[in-house]
Amino acid sequence: METFDPVRNFWQKNTEPQSSASPLTKEDVEKVIRARIKKEKKIVAEFFWAALAFQIFLYSFASYLFIRFWGDPLVIGLCAAGALLYIPFTIKMMQKFKAMYKPVTDTTVDVQSLTSKQYGLLTQFFRFKKGFDLVAIPVNSLVVVGVLIQIYMPGGIEANLTQAIIGFVIMMLVYATAAWYENNKHFVKPLRQFQLILEDMKKSD
Amino acid sequence: MQRITEDQFVEDINRNIGIIHKICNIYFIVPADRQDACQEILYQLWKSYPAFKGEAKFSTWMYKVALNTAATYAKRSSRQLGHEMLPGNLHLTETNEQQHINEQMGFLYAAINELSVMDKAITLLYLEDNSYDEIAAITGITKTNVSVRLVRIKKNLRDKLKNII
Numbered sequence: 001m002e003t004f005d006p007v008r009n010f011w012q013k014n015t016e017p018q019s020s021a022s023p024l025t026k027e028d029v030e031k032v033i034r035a036r037i038k039k040e041k042k043i044v045a046e047f048f049w050a051a052l053a054f055q056i057f058l059y060s061f062a063s064y065l066f067i068r069f070w071g072d073p074l075v076i077g078l079c080a081a082g083a084l085l086y087i088p089f090t091i092k093m094m095q096k097f098k099a100m101y102k103p104v105t106d107t108t109v110d111v112q113s114l115t116s117k118q119y120g121l122l123t124q125f126f127r128f129k130k131g132f133d134l135v136a137i138p139v140n141s142l143v144v145v146g147v148l149i150q151i152y153m154p155g156g157i158e159a160n161l162t163q164a165i166i167g168f169v170i171m172m173l174v175y176a177t178a179a180w181y182e183n184n185k186h187f188v189k190p191l192r193q194f195q196l197i198l199e200d201m202k203k204s205d
Numbered sequence: 206m207q208r209i210t211e212d213q214f215v216e217d218i219n220r221n222i223g224i225i226h227k228i229c230n231i232y233f234i235v236p237a238d239r240q241d242a243c244q245e246i247l248y249q250l251w252k253s254y255p256a257f258k259g260e261a262k263f264s265t266w267m268y269k270v271a272l273n274t275a276a277t278y279a280k281r282s283s284r285q286l287g288h289e290m291l292p293g294n295l296h297l298t299e300t301n302e303q304q305h306i307n308e309q310m311g312f313l314y315a316a317i318n319e320l321s322v323m324d325k326a327i328t329l330l331y332l333e334d335n336s337y338d339e340i341a342a343i344t345g346i347t348k349t350n351v352s353v354r355l356v357r358i359k360k361n362l363r364d365k366l367k368n369i370i
Contacts, residue, residue: 004359010370011313011332014306016223023219026211029247036248111326112345114273197276200321201346 051090059083065147074157075150082143089132096125112201119194126187133179141171214254218247221264225271227333231317231325232275242278249274261342268335268343272326279322309370316365324358331355 062079069075145167150156157164218225225246233239250270257266317328323344330340337355341348 004363007313007362007366007370008332008334010309012334014310015227023222024215024247026215029211029215029218029251032244032247033251036244110343110345111269111273111276114269115276118277194277197322200323201344 051093055086055090058086065151069151072150075147078143078146078150081139082147085136085139089136092128093132096128112198115194115197115201119191119198122187122191122194126183126191129183129187133176133183137172137175137179141168141175145171210255214251217263218250218267221267224264224267227329228271228275230314231329232279232322234318242275245278246271246274265339265343268330272343276322276326312366312369313362316362319365320358320361324354327351327354328358328362331358 062083065075066079145164146157149160149164149167153160153163225243228246229239229243233242250267253270257263317325320328323346326344327340330343335343337348337351340351344351346354
């Protein structure tokens, strides 16, 4: 085969013309859109409710301990640190998460630019998430282990420093492992795929 | 989206519905993935439709949104393209001639499927008679790059489809 024309002719003869495939009805389109919106809302809702449930639990626990151990500066300090940490981070996280699901408004841009934009948004969110993890994991571990030892072990942290350190390290490992799995699934793998696509697009020859 | 726009959207999509099917057939081997991708493309088109101002041809705009969605959602599958995975909208009437055409089409899809994400897009746009300028505008790469890539793609496909088509 000397030229590519036979392949192109074969393709054009044996694939459907642009408009001949079974047409969609308004109902078909509405069904797809409704199902897809439901799916998207579910993703956002899952994240939102999980974050909210965790916040409610955290604030309830902190409030209870705050009142119950009023007068113990260490417990009060740890509870306040745990509660305060999450307010700004959660607000920021929700804002960034919402931005990722905004529809494409500038549709005049090409495929390469759109892919770059999506890659940028995901990278930005992941960078923020990593920063959040970096602060939240040790602080969370410190608060949880510190409060539990201070309340339930005789002598508190001062008398059980070794156990407190071991507990802190274990808690950090558990949190870090969970964060690693989450980040790998939702960010690292999709970003790697984006990178491969973008690298391929940028090849000049 | 208001009713009048919704009617217009369905009408515009139906005039170019083949674009969605062909993109899904090229990017997704597994039928279930293909169906999900078609729905995802339709959803992205619907979300982006209010921003379409008619500055470009509707089909050009549709290619951009659909190819971008397909490239983003394309999952690498290790499964080979077999007869059972032929795109569902091919005519599978089992006359000898039709069977032969289906087999040839299977080889063509398999050969295209081995190309990279961007090369698949360029190949489809070329097979669909888009000009180099249009391909460059849709994909965002330069016209020269389109030309260079097409030389390589054509050679690659010619070698793979030797004595088949």
